[in-house]
Amino acid sequence: KAGVTQTPRYLIKTRGQQVTLSCSPISGHRSVSWYQQTPGQGLQFLFEYFSETQRNKGNFPGRFSGRQFSNSRSEMNVSTLELGDSALYLCASTPEGTGGFSYGYTFGSGTRLTVV
Amino acid sequence: GNSVTQMEGPVTLSEEAFLTINCTYTATGYPSLFWYVQYPGEGLQLLLKATKADDKGSNKGFEATYRKETTSFHLEKGSVQVSDSAVYFCALSIRNTGNQFYFGTGTSLTVIP
Secondary structure (H helix, E strand, O other): OOOOEEEOOEEEEOOOOOEEEEEEOOOOOOEEEEEEEEOOOEEEEEEEEEOOEEEEEOOOOOOEEEEEOOOOOEEEEEOOOOHHHOEEEEEEEEOOOOHHHHOOOEEOOOEEEEEO | OOEEEEOOOOEEEEOOOOEEEOEEEEOOOOEEEEEEEEOOOOOEEEEEEEOOOOOEEEEOOEEEEOEOOOOEOOEEEOOOOHHHOEEEEEEEEEOOOOOOEEEOOOEEEEEEO
16 A cells, blocks of 8 residues: 655755745555654654645745645645745645544655755 | 644664654644655655544554554554664644644654664
8 A cells, every 4th residue: 555655755945936845645545744844943743634625734934835636635825935935844644534533643754945 | 723743852772672763743723743754855755644533643663653542643563673774753733734734853863772
């Protein structure tokens, strides 16, 4: 059974550009969440999607957005990149609506974004 | 609010030593508790979990008991190996909060031969 797949693994962008990151959850998982990981702030929740609807959003500016498709695949987009957006972006999936509470998440290996 | 506090690292142990990583939490509702492990260059892997008070989660020799009275979920292992070197994260999830997880800051463990 394939795990959570994130593409690309590494990305280098210039300030002011925008970027799109992709996440394919485990087959059958309908809930997808995104986290930003930095040395200074640790793991911070970005947003969670379930059945193509954003159910929850963390404290990030509107430059951070996401969406989920009917096959549960998800993308997140960051516009007008800033140096502080450099981070490891992790996608995680869980089977159902309350799966995080009951089963925990399965994480992907992440996308390492560097903004120069 | 909801938060997790982990003991500060880094932690350095000799092989076969006993490991304890402390974790305490505050929660507005009834949480499930988790330990995740992150190896260099990788994402997080679920190590163990407990979904109700007094439950003990265990995996690969690691154990943690959900203590509601002390709001704690300390991670223990009786005999660590070099391969256990990683960063360990304690986390909680509250039912009906959209699957949002609250993570601790992580504790880096290095095991030396």
